[in-house]
Amino acid sequence: MAEIPEHLLQRSKDRRKALGLPVEGEDAAPAPEAAAGGGGADAGTPPTPPTGGGGDEPPADGGDATPEEPAGGGDSRIPAHLLERSKKRRAAKAGGDDAAAAASAGGGGGTATAVKTAPPPSGTGPGGHTQRLLTVVKSGSIQQTKVDAVDKVHTWPHLLSVEFAALLGITALVTIFSALVRAPLLSGADFNATPNPSKAPWYFLGLQELLTMFHPMIAGVTLPGVALIILGAAPYVDTNTSLKPNNRKFLIAMFTLFLAFWAVLTIIGSFFRGAGFNFVFPWNDGIFFEL
């Protein structure tokens, strides 16, 4: 069953309230005369307009559309003005039948008369209906719902304003930080003075840390290469379609391990490596780290 958007339900509810009809969900007392009307209308009622959720309609619908008999005077749910109108129509119809009989003899002049006095249907069904039910076309066969309705908002202002705030925030942050903290600039490049220790940029310090454990070909080329390939292949390896963290415990654990591994290596390489790239404690020997 396709979901009916919230605002449509609300509109339907309001409309029903305004008309004094039972509202779904607000304990509608089953209307006896409505049920009776529904029964009587079965043979010739036009199909009720498709409202999307066919089965959800309250039972009163059929009867309300075509009240067969004048409702009891005591029924308060049908507004007085509608009852009044219904009475008038009935009276007009009774008169119209006579008029039609007269007009049938008169030929062309009948049309004008009929216009004045609500023309009688030419071929009426058992209940006085002017139309027959030919067939019921189920909604699925003519209107296919391929995607479920999604709750959407306008990009402007909902998204753009957030983006603009983020943009201003980061600009302010970077500007203020740059005004306060100077980017490092050491002495000019000198091929004859190797600093001790020589460190790569921080994002490669995990790799440099690996160099202390493995042959450079493993640590510097193979491991990062394999890591990148595995990372890129992740969506093709991971065939689990669920997004729920509960169903992805293994992969989430693996990825967290991966992140933690690099984070720890990078932190060690950044702060715990001193002269000769030997292990030091920053609180004893100071920090050998430049951004």
Next chain:
Amino acid sequence: MADSKGPGKGAQLLDKTDETVRGSQIFNSIFRPGSVFRRGYTDSPRNRSYVIMNNVLYHLHPVKVKRHAVKVSYTLCLGGLSFFLFILLTVTGIFLMFFYRPTDVNAYADIQTLETAVAFGSLVRNMHRWCAHLMVLSVFLHMSRVFYHGAYKAPREFNWVIGVVLLTLTLLLSFTGYLLPWDQLALWAVTVGTNMMGYTPVFGSEVQFVLLGSRVISGDTLLRWYVLHVLLLPFTIVIFMAVHFWRVRKDGGISGPL
């Protein structure tokens, strides 16, 4: 303010100015029919759509987005921030290019001049450097966010691959920029990095030679990395970013909530 006192002299003047401005050719050419704001901006669904549709930059966005996609707590703005940092880096980088010559004789002196003698030179250089570090961080965090949300899954597999390429390009951009100040920090950090590349199996020394433009780091390396940093890599990353953003929309916007 003048309105509250009734139609005084000030109010009359204001009205007259208003008339003059609204009647002017400039005003009418800006707010002409066909422009977004024909008669000022009224907040209607139609105008909200026009804001997006009639602007080439905002047009990167669809007119409407899923409600959850707007939640900052879901995306943390990381992708957008990475993109914006890239723009900031481009702007500040162009400024720096005016004052920098990529030769081993001039490079370091130019940076010093920039720091001391150029208006806002120091500030802009600082911004460029801190933005660069921040961008590496935000791209990395963006990747982690996407992974934890499982947003790389079908139909977004290919976009994830592009994302990994973008991460690599970001690292390369940062690393090539690292050499340009031509100070001790730059020289030896890059020495460490390129020594590692020399250990590439089979083609090790060739790879290193192509990257350095010589057997060891030299002025040739500086020129080579400068061109990579200001032209080739930005050019490449822009193409991949375009595909990345385009695929976000082709794959149905950002992924759903957990």
